[in-house]
Amino acid sequence: MKIIVAIKQVPERDAQIRIDAAGKWIEESGLQYALNESDAYALEEALQLKEKHGGEVVVLTAGPERVGPTIREALAKGADRAIHIDCADLNKLDALGVARLLAAAVKPENPDLVLTGLQSDDLGQGQTGVILAELLSLPHSTLILHVDKTDAGLTVKRELEEGWFQTIELPAPAVLTIQSGGNKLRYATLMGIKRAKTKEVRVVTAAELAVDAAPVVVLERVALPQKQKSTQMLTGSPKEAAAALVEKLKFEARVL
Amino acid sequence: MSGILVVIEERDGHVSRASWEAIAAGQKLATLAGQPMNAVVLGAKTEQSAAEVASKALAKVVRIEHPLLAAYTADGFTLALQQFFAAEKPDYVVFPHTYQVRDYTPKLATRLGQALIGDVTAIADGPVFTRQLMQGRLNGSYRPTGSGPCFVSVQAGAFRADEAQSGSAQITVFTPAIELAQIRTRPSERFRGAAQTVDLGAAQRIVGVGRGIKDAANLPLVQELATALGAELGASRPICDFGWLAMERQIGSSGQTIAPKLYIALGISGAIQHLVGIKGSQCVVAINKDPDAPIFEAADYGIVGDLMEVVPALTEAVKAAQ
Numbered sequence: 001m002k003i004i005v006a007i008k009q010v011p012e013r014d015a016q017i018r019i020d021a022a023g024k025w026i027e028e029s030g031l032q033y034a035l036n037e038s039d040a041y042a043l044e045e046a047l048q049l050k051e052k053h054g055g056e057v058v059v060l061t062a063g064p065e066r067v068g069p070t071i072r073e074a075l076a077k078g079a080d081r082a083i084h085i086d087c088a089d090l091n092k093l094d095a096l097g098v099a100r101l102l103a104a105a106v107k108p109e110n111p112d113l114v115l116t117g118l119q120s121d122d123l124g125q126g127q128t129g130v131i132l133a134e135l136l137s138l139p140h141s142t143l144i145l146h147v148d149k150t151d152a153g154l155t156v157k158r159e160l161e162e163g164w165f166q167t168i169e170l171p172a173p174a175v176l177t178i179q180s181g182g183n184k185l186r187y188a189t190l191m192g193i194k195r196a197k198t199k200e201v202r203v204v205t206a207a208e209l210a211v212d213a214a215p216v217v218v219l220e221r222v223a224l225p226q227k228q229k230s231t232q233m234l235t236g237s238p239k240e241a242a243a244a245l246v247e248k249l250k251f252e253a254r255v256l
Numbered sequence: 257m258s259g260i261l262v263v264i265e266e267r268d269g270h271v272s273r274a275s276w277e278a279i280a281a282g283q284k285l286a287t288l289a290g291q292p293m294n295a296v297v298l299g300a301k302t303e304q305s306a307a308e309v310a311s312k313a314l315a316k317v318v319r320i321e322h323p324l325l326a327a328y329t330a331d332g333f334t335l336a337l338q339q340f341f342a343a344e345k346p347d348y349v350v351f352p353h354t355y356q357v358r359d360y361t362p363k364l365a366t367r368l369g370q371a372l373i374g375d376v377t378a379i380a381d382g383p384v385f386t387r388q389l390m391q392g393r394l395n396g397s398y399r400p401t402g403s404g405p406c407f408v409s410v411q412a413g414a415f416r417a418d419e420a421q422s423g424s425a426q427i428t429v430f431t432p433a434i435e436l437a438q439i440r441t442r443p444s445e446r447f448r449g450a451a452q453t454v455d456l457g458a459a460q461r462i463v464g465v466g467r468g469i470k471d472a473a474n475l476p477l478v479q480e481l482a483t484a485l486g487a488e489l490g491a492s493r494p495i496c497d498f499g500w501l502a503m504e505r506q507i508g509s510s511g512q513t514i515a516p517k518l519y520i521a522l523g524i525s526g527a528i529q530h531l532v533g534i535k536g537s538q539c540v541v542a543i544n545k546d547p548d549a550p551i552f553e554a555a556d557y558g559i560v561g562d563l564m565e566v567v568p569a570l571t572e573a574v575k576a577a578q
Contacts, residue, residue: 017390017394096371099366122389124375124388126358127358127362127372130360130363140330140363142359160446161355162510162512163504163512165448166447168441168443170441171440180497181496181497184499215371216369216402216404217370217401219398220384220399222394222396222397224393224394225388225392225393225550228553229553229554231558233557234557235559238562239573242566242569242572242573243569245541246570246574246576249539249557253538253539255461255517255538
């Protein structure tokens, strides 16, 4: 089974986010980055499928030079090789433009399965996998917690809202977007980290892929959300704040 | 047709709450754009839902009916709407931002060379659409620049269902051409996960715990507070993903929806998926080390601080007050 996992490097969860001078994006200098969480689950699902059925896991990502460590992390966890679409201005593209780049890199690989996380922790659009499927003319399913390979193709467990689930059968090749929590994530071993240094990372430029990535949706401005609710902040030492809170809950909100 | 088109979603044979909110959003857009508004209902039997929608201020409600639309599939819904758009050419298409919509609208938009502006929280003149970035820490303003229909999905709770204006719409039927072979996925009936033994929906007091707890070894601190309050323990998604608490304790769009008198969120940043699940809470308290965490926006009372210090202090204060 040849599996391509599309991953994204995103600002670390606890990173202090600042808006850039133009007010059109975030200030990237000094930011710490990490592998997008649901993409880590997509990688884990791919590695487990490979362990069961054999084959190859290829990670694919688009981004500037700084995505290097994230690619190495995926290789250290067990991916066999990587394709890096070198793209300095990823944030100027829309979801369709990014997916067009990814699709152009996936096509010549002819994978049996394409996995990606259900959404990115930065933009949170949750569209890349679905668009990719359409561009590659493949069937897809989203919010997948578990993948079984069958003789006819794939059987997957899909999460629905409010604690419901559904099983979906679909032919392979297919594109699946993976929900977090389906597996336990592995850590890279020392041996894995060592091996990753010699694994192939093929760099292609966005220009080489020759796709039309002109946006049809433009992010014009980013801003801090306006406070709409007046939240009473209780200050002081933990003990003082806790006492003040209990007082408020008892006599003001009357919920204690 | 041109104008604004709202795509209605059914839940158990009736129009879903999120769809009424999408109608309210569509009416806002129709006013800004000065255009008429229509709605479609998709399925094998849509009479009931169409009749419900026709009670709103819409020019037309179209029943897109086909036996192969009985169960939702991305292929079936995409084909049906693609054919309908080709015939009616809407300028804007508005959806509720549900799991189902997330599953097929990016595909539909791609087929028409467009991109969905998803999970929209506000619509302003332009039109310019606001959606959240960075887990709710920032807002982004998006403008469509494409030539085809503009696809928008609206976040649950961002528009008020009861603001959808009443009226009386004409109902018509559209029959798409779909063949079984074009539908590549075979969905099963939906089923529940493990038996639900915790009904957070009925709990009057809930203590919710998130990533800020750092380690499963710290959970007893939270349990002690819950016990002192006589509260149920709930969690944000990551805590259940890590296996620290059972999935049935998850609060949010993929877990349980709660409506307690008191909800205390500990170390929960406040991603929208969690916030939609706690909207019905009467009083929300947030305790978090990050003063900019979006959870504070949803809270009545807040404490910025270290859970390891604030939670034991709060447990003591609750005990002392009893």
